[in-house]
Amino acid sequence: MALAMMLRSTCRNAAVPSLMLRNAARISSFAVRPALQKSLLVTPVQLLKQTTPALRPIVQNQIIRHSHSHVTLWKVEKLVALAILFGCIPLMTLLPGKAMEAVFAAVAVAHTHWGWESIVCDYVRAVVFGRFIAKAAIIATYMFSAGLLAGLLNFIYNDIGIVATVKKIWAIEGAK
Template sequence: MAALLTLRALSKNCSVSSRFGALRLNGLYRAPAALSVATTQRTCQAVVPYQAKHFSVSPVTKGAPEIEQAGHDHVLHWTAERILSVILMGAIPVAAVWPTPSAEYFLALTMTVHSHWGIEAIVVDYVRPSIFGKVIPKLAVGAVYALSFFTLGGLCYFIYTDVGIINAVKLLWKL
């Protein structure tokens, strides 16, 4: 409350608040030549944000050199991730309504690939060669592939030998 009263008194004494309207130019702030206003034995100075720099949101046509040399097509991968997410949104209700083995195998495959891509992105982002060297990132990505392989194998085994994913969720939901 005291800070609010101080700011109001400062703006009344310095008459700076009326000058802020002149600062706004096309959504950006510009610093005027003089913002100091002398009052009775007191100089008040307004603090103005820095001028915003122009930036563009046009699509990038070239990636980083190390990515281009590796031959990765990240746009295609991103598109595949989005398509898989949409497919997964349909696969879950279909498997819940008709819990057949083929629907559950498809659900296991799509869930495993979806989680694999997410975990792989996290590992690639955070276990970088510039921090950990060349060997540890490769081992980490290999561990992600092994985890995904065993996850898919475990889900398929569970579908084949036990009640299946959907029926297991229904049984857990009844608890």
């Protein structure tokens, strides 16, 4: 119950439960006497001076300045999405070949990588999860992208390829 009170109050920036938790062991070990009750009563001004926040503030200590513009990257991502939809997919069906499929695989993996990387950077922040987990998540994103590209290229050059696979899926007839 004390933990629940502390967690609820830290969301409201109240410091009273942290003071209660500090004194909980002392209070619970013997009966509460009127003199002890008077010593536990503290004015709000004293309480603010004595207590410290239970959680560290979630702010960055330094402003991170990037040398590149995020607007440019966003425009490139949108152009890549349009190139996949209106360029690579129609060309792959009209001009099937391993080279065209490899171009599609590279562009699709780049598009997927940028999406996952932005999700990881936005939601797995070092201030919340710590530097190790944030770096590990970014490394996992790069490993996932490299593995995806390697798997697609292996599928294109050592198997039937993407277009032939999609054609086989379309040729499947349902049970009659």
